Amino acid sequence: MGGDEFALILESADDLAEPDAIAQRILDALGRPADCGGQIVVPRATIGGAVYIAGDPVTGPVRQNADFALYHAKDTARGSFVMYSAALGSSMTRRLHAIRDVSAALCDGRIEAYYQPIFRLDTREIVGLEALCRMRIGDRIISAAAFHEATSDARVSTALTERMMGLVAADIRTWLDLGLAVQHVGINVSSEDLSGGAIARVLASAFERHDVSLEHVILEVTETVYMGRGDQAIQEAIRALRDRGIRVALDDFGTGFASLTHLLTVPVDVIKIDKTFVDHLEPDSVSATIVEGLIRVAKKMGIRIVAEGIESDQQIAQLRAIGCVLGQGYVFSPAVDRDATTALLAMHGQREARRVGSGGMARAS
Secondary structure (H helix, E strand, O other): OOOOOOOOOOOOHHHHHOHHHHHHHHHHHHOOOEEEOOEEEOOOOOEEEOOOOOOOOOOHHHHHHHHHHHHHHHHHOOOOEEEOOHHHHHHHHHHHHHHHHHHHHHHHOOEEEEEEEEEEOOOOOEEEEEEEEEEEEOOEEEEHHHHHHHHHOHHHHHHHHHHHHHHHHHHHHHHHHOOOOOOOEEEEOOHHHHHHOOHHHHHHHHHHHOOOOHHHEEEEEEHHHHOOOOHHHHHHHHHHHHHOOOEEEEEEEOOOOOOHHHHHHOOOOEEEEOHHHHOOOOOOOHHHHHHHHHHHHHHHHOOEEEEOOOOOHHHHHHHHHOOOOEEOOOOOOOOEOHHHHHHHHHHHEOOOOOOHHHOOOOOOO
16 A cells, blocks of 8 residues: 555455454564564554445445554554544544644644743742643634644644744743843643654754743653653653753643652653642642652752642642742633733743742743
8 A cells, every 4th residue: 555554355254253363463473573684673563454334335434444543553552453443533533633724724824822921929920931832713712732633643743843932932032122031931842842853953943043042941741741652762852852951841740650760860850740739739638748748859859840720829828838839820820822921021020030949940131
């Protein structure tokens, strides 16, 4: 079917009764080590399958369904076999529509950067921002959660990151020219961005184009990316970024399997505690105990802590009581566009970054 893609048609009733067994036989046969010019290579394949429904007037859909199953297997279970189901087809259709919509938005310049402030819990001063991707459709602003499936496509994910880096660098330049106290902006990056190895070059190019120092950026990696498929390669990429002086934040901490043990081998500069912990911060609760312990350990490791998803003054008081200095959430501001962010920085920007221990995270220049 192509350079590295093949189709097999099973016709016998016995084969159709056990497609999993047939697929495993193929995988086992292909997986035998081969000597290629003195190098031992172990081939591997991924298989997607679908069954033709008797009575269908055309055979095209069965091939499309097998394609859907193959793409799903490549995303979730490389080296194995996945059989098509109606639910999988609906999921793939949504994904393809999302890829189409985001690709069109990128071409039309309808991908925009919104910003949510990171603030000191005691003074309510803004010490940083998190840039969040938004898509404009007419008068509507669509959050990234609504088109997240498109980021499973490496090309789209990379293009989104490049677009966001360019927008953030341009906005920081504007704020600095206005004399506003913008310290740093966090930009979310995906596993595709990190595994490609070009993220540092793309970042440097965007910020150099607008004459903005990389001191003003923090790359945010979610815990699922940090500990996901190919985590060793991802952690190597994080280590390489930090070796180049680029700061990295571990986002959504507490939702996956990362631990302080992992941070000993692949340290980060900032840990952002997931909203689920903040939601359960009752006095003497398990969440409060965990967060308090994390704050103490992180402080000794030189890692900043930011509490996410703060929605009430009561949560602020509870976080301050256990030693948390920085946070973000609706209690201060939702994510807003560039103009609204400019106004927030003018009113609440921390004029001078204080000592590292008191919450300042970067010095504006």
